[in-house]
Amino acid sequence: MFPRSLAALCLALLVPTLALSQPKVTESYGSGPKTFLLATGSPGELGLLKLLGEAFAAKNGATLQWVKAGTGESLDLLKAKQVDMVMVHAPAKVDQAVKEGWAVKKTLIGSNEFFIVGPAADPAGIARLASAVEAYKAVAAKQAKFFSRGDNSGTHQKETAVWKAAGVEPSGPWYIVTKDFMTATLKRANDEGGYFMTDSSTWVAEGKNMPKLAILFKGDKMLVNTYHALAQPKGATPGAETAAAFIDFVASKEGQDIIRSYGKAQYGESLYNDADYAKKYD
Incomplete structure (x- = not known):
């Protein structure tokens, strides 16, 4: 007879594995079989992904x-073959993934930039400064x-790089880690009167809803934010081939x-x- 304790142990080990293999789908675009x-x-x-996804799906049955x-987190999911x-938007991490062999088809797809926003009164006086480091x-x-998003996102990685270049290890009650996404963290900065480094795309879309914030610093080349696509190696996951075709679409004239x-x-x-x-x- 299979010991009950051993069966329980096997189940305990299996459940997290099953959970990891099924990442939560936020939205779906298209209705094709691929x-x-x-x-x-x-x-x-x-909303950019929705537009790209629907255009691709309509032509490719996807x-x-x-x-x-x-x-x-996205790169972790790719490495674990869960997506x-x-x-x-983390070029060094993208190159590392390709070098290690668990990701292929590195493709530059576009960019935006980061703005440092904050209270219009600008208590730290950053608007007059010449660089993001300053x-x-x-x-x-x-x-x-x-x-700070504090979530190892591309935004957080860029923020960390600027702090490192500035020779500062931020800590203390003034440094607030949200563990949340861009818009949610931007809203907290607005509501609580603080600085935040947001991407320009989110600011264009949401800035009108943040009346207590203003763009106080932008234009440093260090704050340019490039986006890349990466896919699974051929055959590594069921959708790898369709994903590779989607990357080609995004890089095509229509996608661009x-x-x-x-x-x-x-x-x-x-x-x-x-x-x-x-x-x-x-």
Whole structure:
């Protein structure tokens, strides 16, 4: 007879494995039989992924299932073979994934940039400074309230790189870690009167809803934010082939036209730059 205690142990080990193999799908686009899972953050939150996914699905009999995750989590899901592809903004991590062999088809798809926003009164005086590093140093010196996503997302990784360049290890009551996504953290900065480094796309879409915040610093090349797509190696997951075809679509003229024009009708300006523009900073 199979010992009850051993059976319980096997079940305890199996349940987390099953949970990990089924990441939560946030939204699906299309209704075709060729299903693939894509993990990303802001492009999904802001609606760009929906437009790209529906255009691709209509022509290819596909269904795109979006798993909402920041860059760090997205790459973890890809490495664990829990999704078929990712769209992320952490170039060094992308290169590492390709080098280690668990991701392929690195493709530059576009870019935006980061803005440092904060109270219009600008208590740390960052608006007059010449670089992001100087701005971060000033915030730390003043111990002005600063919000961090703290979630290993691409935004958090960029923030960490700027702190490191500034020679600052942020800590204390002024440094607030939200463990949340971009829009939610931006809203906290607005409601609680602090600084935050947001991507320009989210600001264009949501800035009108943040009346207590203003763009106080932008324009440093260090804050350019390039996006890449990565896919599973061929045959590694059921949707790998369809995911690779989707990356080709995003990089095509049709896909790039969608990216470079997205947001113009609703906000008066594009939320993202296309890959040709992004090449200058890649």
